[in-house]
Amino acid sequence: MNNDTLIPYIGVVTDIRQDTPDVKTFRVVSPEGGKVFEHMPGQCAMLSIPGVGEGMFSITSSPTNKEFMEFSIKKCGCLTTWLHAMDVGQQITIRGPYGNHFPVETDLEGKDLLFIAGGIGLAPLRSVINYVRDNRSDYGDVQIVYGSRSKDDLVDYKEIIDEWMADEGIEVNLTIDNPQEGWDGHVGFVPNYVKELNPSINKTVLICGPPIMIKFTLAGLKELGFTETQVYTTMELRMKCAVGKCGRCNIGSKYVCKDGPVFRFDQLDELPDEY
Amino acid sequence: MLKISIDKLDELFEAISASQTLYIPTDREDGAAEYRKYESGMKLSNALNTVRSAKDFFFPQTENLVDFKMEGKNIEVIDIRKESEDFVIFGVRACDARSFTILDKVFLAEPVDSYYKTRREHGTVVTMACTRPSETCFCGVFGIDATAPEGDAACWSDGESFFFEAHNEKGQKFIDSISSLLEDGDTAKLEETREKTRSILKKLPLAGLSTESFGGDRMMEHFNSEKWGELSESCLGCGTCTFVCPTCQCYDIKDFNTGHGIKRFRCWDSCMYSDFTKMAHGNPRLTQLERFRQRFMHKLVYFPANNNGEFGCVGCGRCLSKCPISMNIVKVMKALEVK
Numbered sequence: 001m002n003n004d005t006l007i008p009y010i011g012v013v014t015d016i017r018q019d020t021p022d023v024k025t026f027r028v029v030s031p032e033g034g035k036v037f038e039h040m041p042g043q044c045a046m047l048s049i050p051g052v053g054e055g056m057f058s059i060t061s062s063p064t065n066k067e068f069m070e071f072s073i074k075k076c077g078c079l080t081t082w083l084h085a086m087d088v089g090q091q092i093t094i095r096g097p098y099g100n101h102f103p104v105e106t107d108l109e110g111k112d113l114l115f116i117a118g119g120i121g122l123a124p125l126r127s128v129i130n131y132v133r134d135n136r137s138d139y140g141d142v143q144i145v146y147g148s149r150s151k152d153d154l155v156d157y158k159e160i161i162d163e164w165m166a167d168e169g170i171e172v173n174l175t176i177d178n179p180q181e182g183w184d185g186h187v188g189f190v191p192n193y194v195k196e197l198n199p200s201i202n203k204t205v206l207i208c209g210p211p212i213m214i215k216f217t218l219a220g221l222k223e224l225g226f227t228e229t230q231v232y233t234t235m236e237l238r239m240k241c242a243v244g245k246c247g248r249c250n251i252g253s254k255y256v257c258k259d260g261p262v263f264r265f266d267q268l269d270e271l272p273d274e275y
Numbered sequence: 276m277l278k279i280s281i282d283k284l285d286e287l288f289e290a291i292s293a294s295q296t297l298y299i300p301t302d303r304e305d306g307a308a309e310y311r312k313y314e315s316g317m318k319l320s321n322a323l324n325t326v327r328s329a330k331d332f333f334f335p336q337t338e339n340l341v342d343f344k345m346e347g348k349n350i351e352v353i354d355i356r357k358e359s360e361d362f363v364i365f366g367v368r369a370c371d372a373r374s375f376t377i378l379d380k381v382f383l384a385e386p387v388d389s390y391y392k393t394r395r396e397h398g399t400v401v402t403m404a405c406t407r408p409s410e411t412c413f414c415g416v417f418g419i420d421a422t423a424p425e426g427d428a429a430c431w432s433d434g435e436s437f438f439f440e441a442h443n444e445k446g447q448k449f450i451d452s453i454s455s456l457l458e459d460g461d462t463a464k465l466e467e468t469r470e471k472t473r474s475i476l477k478k479l480p481l482a483g484l485s486t487e488s489f490g491g492d493r494m495m496e497h498f499n500s501e502k503w504g505e506l507s508e509s510c511l512g513c514g515t516c517t518f519v520c521p522t523c524q525c526y527d528i529k530d531f532n533t534g535h536g537i538k539r540f541r542c543w544d545s546c547m548y549s550d551f552t553k554m555a556h557g558n559p560r561l562t563q564l565e566r567f568r569q570r571f572m573h574k575l576v577y578f579p580a581n582n583n584g585e586f587g588c589v590g591c592g593r594c595l596s597k598c599p600i601s602m603n604i605v606k607v608m609k610a611l612e613v614k
Contacts, residue, residue: 080555
């Protein structure tokens, strides 16, 4: 019998990084070493601890990383609490990759890119950002606007400071919600910060974060003159199968697991407002 | 046409069940019809249809997908799949036969569901034409002819004999396997019976129901309809409609710790349930209105949008007779009809 996508592979957790008080990044390789499977930026995988649960997580590492995959996971439910409590060396089950991906080889090529993220919303965009950094000549200028509740809640802070900010042609704008001792950067919410920064409207935008942030940021972008065909996002709904059969992650006729998770806002406009 | 006399049905069932498992609709002690594994002496039900649909044969209510052994930090994945054995489902009605091709569009689409596929490959569907359609029947609305059911092979009764016809190789194999019991028969009386049934079908109260207002291109119009509030108001969210529906295929995946390992199961689920879409950070379908709307939008709009216009309903009428508050797809279609 052929392999069935519902039967998972084994992954070994080889590194756990505490990113923020409630976000950890897990490094996963196959028991034989190397990646369990290849993916494209924006795609997801189903991770599970048998007996605890299975859930869909975006693959936060770039496919240009040839050694391992990474998942940045916020502790918020049964499975994620278990994942946060485990130690290095723990095996998990993994299946995928699932869904479409950001159009890094087509629509995004040659474009100036504006990444906008809030909180854990950086996780799926980090895959694209590092993909773009590793294929730098294929893209124009890169601007990253990233905000969180506090300095401690900025995911991948070390990588942002040490690597992204050190790159030429990448502008990083960080912001936190409220003033904090030891923070001399911008303070304020992401939607307002984007408007203040007044980015050039020829940029292609990739946005991910809490729904309320996306809503107000999109409105602000439109005020600046951006159109919905320039703005991509990635969605999340409850999933069981990850292949468009279990019937629960649909927005109208589209399944987030297989037709998404990446959508352009003009595509979402044609779908019912139920997410 | 090849036929067998009705009084030889027992012989027929014995012959089929000698080589493979046979399921037939039979009457329970309480009079309700259900599919059961054939055993000597079991009688074919005279009921129009079974209470539960026939989807269980290919998409069982619960099934074990995979097992895991946990030892320290290690996990072992145990593939427990087995090739299905050959079986025959006899007496499937036209509506339920069509439901299989609808389920095929879900489970056999890439990536193919191997659990479903093996049962589909090993199951032979022998359909049985209707002669007494009821007032809750509306298969004709979805282009289904109750007097010419699909399936691998079909059979018709003229009250005295059962006539057989193969629709494909698998069906021909089935007929060949019982050919020693069959004889050539005159179909004049059968044609009369079919004609009579056709005229009943035309006069059924729901025969005039129209699908014209529905389809994949009507998504926003129907989704934003103001009628959903009133339609869903008394829905109890009990999920009976999805349980008896031959095309409802939403499922859940859940693990069970046996004490000796973990068994992962697939179970039927229902979009009518409040936790169906509930996530750690919220629920996009908060009230019964959204859940109710999802079920009917899926059958009448989303499914056709993804399947060349084919609707996700076969008009079997089970939800009409089983819903505790007498709400059903017919009322929804009438309410949303664009005049």
